Amino acid sequence: MSLVILSxxxxxxxxxxxxxxxxxxxxxxxxxxxMVIPPNSQVALQSIKVNKSGSITLQGSETFFSCVGIDLNxxxxxxxxxxxxxxxxxxxxxxxxxxxxQETLSIExxxxxxxxxxxxxxxxxxxxxxxxxxxxxxxxxxxxxxxxEYTSGGDMGDTSNQPALTSAAQYNLTMLVGGDPLxxxxxxxxxxxxxxxxxxxxxxxxxxxxxxYANEIIMKQNPLSHYNGEMRIDLTDVxxxxxDFVVDQPCAFGLTRSNAVETIDPDYFDxxxxxxxxxxETIDTGNIQxxxxxIRLEQKQDQSTPDTDFYLWIGQSSVSPDAVPIHGGEEDVxxxxxxxxxxxDTTTAAPTPGTAKSSFTARYNMTTNTLKINQFKFxxxxxxxxxxxxxxxxxxxxxxxGDTNNGGAVGTWTILSSFTQASKSDWELLNIxxxxxxxxxxxxxxxxxxxxxxxxxxxxxxxxxxxDKGVVMSKWGGRVTTVADFSDNDRDxxxxxxxxxxxxxxxxLEGRSMFIMGGGEIDPIFAYFFPMxxxxxxxxxxxxxxxxNVMLGESIRYKFSTGANIKSFLGFSQSVLTNxxxxxxxxxxxxxxxxxxxxxxxxxxxxxLNNFTQISYNAGIGRPSxxxxxMPRFDNSGREDGSALYFEPAQRIYLDLGNTETLYIxxxxxxxxxxxxxLSRSLTGTTVMCLHIKQKDM
Numbered sequence: 076m077s078l079v080i081l082s083x084x085x086x087x088x089x090x091x092x093x094x095x096x097x098x099x100x101x102x103x104x105x106x107x108x109x110m111v112i113p114p115n116s117q118v119a120l121q122s123i124k125v126n127k128s129g130s131i132t133l134q135g136s137e138t139f140f141s142c143v144g145i146d147l148n149x150x151x152x153x154x155x156x157x158x159x160x161x162x163x164x165x166x167x168x169x170x171x172x173x174x175x176x177q178e179t180l181s182i183e184x185x186x187x188x189x190x191x192x193x194x195x196x197x198x199x200x201x202x203x204x205x206x207x208x209x210x211x212x213x214x215x216x217x218x219x220x221x222x223x224e225y226t227s228g229g230d231m232g233d234t235s236n237q238p239a240l241t242s243a244a245q246y247n248l249t250m251l252v253g254g255d256p257l258x259x260x261x262x263x264x265x266x267x268x269x270x271x272x273x274x275x276x277x278x279x280x281x282x283x284x285x286x287x288y289a290n291e292i293i294m295k296q297n298p299l300s301h302y303n304g305e306m307r308i309d310l311t312d313v314x315x316x317x318x319d320f321v322v323d324q325p326c327a328f329g330l331t332r333s334n335a336v337e338t339i340d341p342d343y344f345d346x347x348x349x350x351x352x353x354x355x356e357t358i359d360t361g362n363i364q365x366x367x368x369x370i371r372l373e374q375k376q377d378q379s380t381p382d383t384d385f386y387l388w389i390g391q392s393s394v395s396p397d398a399v400p401i402h403g404g405e406e407d408v409x410x411x412x413x414x415x416x417x418x419x420d421t422t423t424a425a426p427t428p429g430t431a432k433s434s435f436t437a438r439y440n441m442t443t444n445t446l447k448i449n450q451f452k453f454x455x456x457x458x459x460x461x462x463x464x465x466x467x468x469x470x471x472x473x474x475x476x477g478d479t480n481n482g483g484a485v486g487t488w489t490i491l492s493s494f495t496q497a498s499k500s501d502w503e504l505l506n507i508x509x510x511x512x513x514x515x516x517x518x519x520x521x522x523x524x525x526x527x528x529x530x531x532x533x534x535x536x537x538x539x540x541x542x543d544k545g546v547v548m549s550k551w552g553g554r555v556t557t558v559a560d561f562s563d564n565d566r567d568x569x570x571x572x573x574x575x576x577x578x579x580x581x582x583x584l585e586g587r588s589m590f591i592m593g594g595g596e597i598d599p600i601f602a603y604f605f606p607m608x609x610x611x612x613x614x615x616x617x618x619x620x621x622x623x624n625v626m627l628g629e630s631i632r633y634k635f636s637t638g639a640n641i642k643s644f645l646g647f648s649q650s651v652l653t654n655x656x657x658x659x660x661x662x663x664x665x666x667x668x669x670x671x672x673x674x675x676x677x678x679x680x681x682x683x684l685n686n687f688t689q690i691s692y693n694a695g696i697g698r699p700s701x702x703x704x705x706m707p708r709f710d711n712s713g714r715e716d717g718s719a720l721y722f723e724p725a726q727r728i729y730l731d732l733g734n735t736e737t738l739y740i741x742x743x744x745x746x747x748x749x750x751x752x753x754l755s756r757s758l759t760g761t762t763v764m765c766l767h768i769k770q771k772d773m
Contacts, residue, residue: 130757232303232475297553304552329369457618
C-alpha cells in the first residue's frame, strides 16, 4: 500500500506561457527512485486541492454589434435613422478556439477573447488593436465584473509612416495582356530622400486601356489615419522643370479601399460609365481606374480632339447620375464621378456659400500653371476629405494642418475642394429648391468617409510612355500595421464583406444619400445637406459628437443588430452602450462597466492519470479514458470557486491497473480536464493531490 503526493511546480509554470508544462491542470512529477507496484494493484484518488478562478462556457454563438458615430439614443438625435449616418452595426462573434464545440474558459481567457472581438468589431485604422476587455475587482480583490474599454489613436497630422516598398502591388494583368511579362509595364517604386518615388518604365503597350492598368500601383500597408492623416504628392518628374512646374505627362494619384489584389475594382463598379465627358478615346480609359478619391492631371477631354495641355481633374467613386438609387438595389450604378471644384453657379438665383465658391471658373490648366502649383495634399479630418494645393518652395516637413505654421513654414497651402470651405449655414442654403431647380453642393466637394472606406491606401498612376516620369509621395500619415497585403478580414470591414459574400451590405451603404453626388436622374432628395463631422478638441480622439456604439442586445434604434445576445453573458443590464449610457472617460479611453459578474459555468472537472494502465470510459466522446476521479461542483466546505478548494471523497473508488506482473514507475503524468477531456484552464496556482495505490483485495 502506498500514498503518492503530486503537485505542479508553481515557480516553473510561468517560464513558458505557451507550454502546458507544469500548469495547475497539466503537470508531470518524476521520482528519483523507481517505485515498485506489485501485481494486481489498484489506484484511487485520496484527495486533491485546487485553486479555481471560475470559468465561463463559450458556445461560439455569442454575438454583438458595434459601430462609431453619433448617439442615436440621444434626445437630440431622435429623428435621425441609421441610414442617415455613415455607420452600420458590424456583426462580431466571440470566437471559440474550436469551432466544433463549446469552450470552457477562465475569466482571464474570456476577457482576452472579448478584447480580440472588440477589435474585430471596429476595423478602423485608428482603432483596431486598441480595444480591451478588462477584469474589475473590488477593494478586497474579489471579481466584480467586466469593463469594456474603447479608445482611438491620437492626431497624426505631424506624422509620416510610408508603406513598405514590399507592400507595393500591381493588379494581376496576365489575362489583360495575354500573359506577356509585365516587367517593363509597371511603375518603379523606390525610396528617395523626400519619400516614396513612383517612376514609369519604358512602356510598349499601345492600347491605352491596357496602359492604364499596367502603370498603376497600390501600396497595401499603413491605412491613412482619419485624425489629420495626410497624403502629400510632389510633382517632381511629370513637369518640364522645377521652376514653373509645367506639366507634360499624364498622371493620377489618390486614395482607394482595399480590394482583393486579384480584382481591379469592387464587383459592382461599372467601367462603362463615363465621368470625363465622352468624346475621344482617352476618355474611356479614365473610367476604368477605380479610386475612392483621385486627382488627375490629364489632357482636356471635352472636345473632339485632345488638347495638348494638361488639366486638373478631381474624381471620386459614387452612384451614376443616370441611376435611380434605391439603397443598394440593382439599379444603382457605381462609377467614377467628376468633382466640380470649379463652376459654382453665379448666373442664377442659386445661393453660393461664401468662401466655398472656388476661385477657379474652369478646370485649372496645369501646363500653363500660372500659380506654379507643385504639390497636392489629401487630408482626412474625421468624416471629411479635404484637398489642398501648394505653391512656393516645396513643403518638405511633416508638420500638419492645425499647427501654427499651417502645414510647414515654407510655401502656401490653399484649399482646392473641401466641406470646410464654408459654414454649415452656407451649405444648407444650397439645398433650397428655387424655380424647380435644385442646386446640389455635393457635386463640388468630396463625399464623406464612410464605413466602407475606413481603410484607404495610396494609389498612383503615371501614364507616360517615356521612362523615368512620375511623382513622389513625400508624406503618408498612415497607422502602422504589420499586414502587407489585403488578406486580413479582421482589420478591414469592406474586405470582410467582400470576401464573405456580403457585398450587398456594402452596396446598401454606397446607396445612402450622403455618398450620392446628385445630378442627372438622381432624385433631389439624395442631394440634400449632410453635416460631415470633423475632429474637434476634447472629443476623445473622435469626430465631433461621435461615440462608441455597442449593441450587446438587439436594438430598435440601431437597426441591423438582430442576433446580439451577450448582454447577460457579460454581466450588463443595458442592451446598447452609447454616450447616453454614459461611459467613464480616463484620458481618451471610454469605459463601459458591467453591472454584475458574468454567470460562471457549472463545469464538472475530471482528474486523469495518463501514464498508468487503468482504464475508464468516456461515452460522451466515445472512447476509453484515463479518468480516475470526478470533482464535484462544490468542495468539502461547500465552495464552488476560489483558492484552496479541497476535495476528499467519502468513499474512494479504486480502478484496477490490470497488471499481472510487477510495475516499475518513475513518473506520474496528470491532467485535469472537462467532460470532453479538454484541459481546464480555469485552475490557477498550485494543485496538490494524493493517490492511494494498493493491491486488489482477493
